[in-house]
Amino acid sequence: MSKTLRRYFFPLALSIILVVLVAYIAYGRFHPDNGLRVVGAAPGFELQDLNGQPFRSDNLNGTVRLMEFMFTSCPDICPATSYNMVLIQNELKSQGLFGDKMKMIAVTFDPKRDTPDILRAYAARMNMDMSGWVLLRGDEAETAEIASRYGVTVQNLGDGQFVHTTTSLILIDGKQKIRRVYKMGVDMNNEQIVGDIKALLKETT
Structure with a gap:
């Protein structure tokens, strides 16, 4: 040259x-390559909040959401899941990351028993910080259909008991995309979930 x-x-x-x-x-x-690939679009829905007012899922666009399907009379996996979600809530609160851009959602399978008052009592018992929680209910068949669109199956066994898919804890980003589906109850890895939420919050900002 x-x-x-x-x-x-x-x-x-x-x-x-x-x-x-x-x-x-x-x-x-x-x-960022945070390993949180898009699983699919989070189906939209409309249910009722604790005041009986219509609540649309797209009201939460722009926020990261951790959503559980549950019922308050569940003897094991649902309260264990809610308890772990509250532990996650507390960890995020300590870092100033809860309640504004990050929400927790609980959708009951059992609107007959889970009245607004019952759900409020459950929230108080679990120490849910309602500045960042949304508790929803609707017609039982409608809720089961919404759950099925999220890949969650549920069966009413009668006597107030339901069986449902145990992987029905869903992480949704601010663009209505499902980014992770977790096991519920004692199998939850809270440290991983907190890390995933923080990664999605970083994407949002």
């Missing part, structure tokens, strides 16, 4: 390398 070519080639090559490096860093910043 002649001296003239070398004079132009090396600065040009260095410039190209710098441009590629900057682009790579920028892509990593705005498209």
Whole structure:
């Protein structure tokens, strides 16, 4: 290579390398590889809040949501899940990350027994911080149909008992995309869930 070519080639090559490096860093910043691939779109729905008012899922667009399907008379997995969600709530609160851009949602399978007053009592017993929780109810068949669209199956056994898919704890990002589905109850990995929520909050900002 002649001296003239070398004079132009090396600065040009260095410039190209710098441009590629900057682009790579920028892509990593705005498209972080946090392992939270999109599982699918989170189906929209409309249910009722504790005041009997219509509540649409898209009211929470722009927020990260951890959503459980449950019923308050459940003897084991549902209260264990709610308890763990409250532990996650407390950890996020300690870091100033709960209640504004991050919400917890609980949808009951059992509107007959889970009246607004029962749900309020359950929330108080579990120490749910209602600045960041949304408790929802609706027609039983309607709720079961919504759950099925989230991949959750439920069966009413009578006597106030239901069986349902144990992987019905769902992490949703601010763009209505499902990003992770977790096991419920004692199998929950709270540390992982907190890390996943923080990763999605970082994406949102």
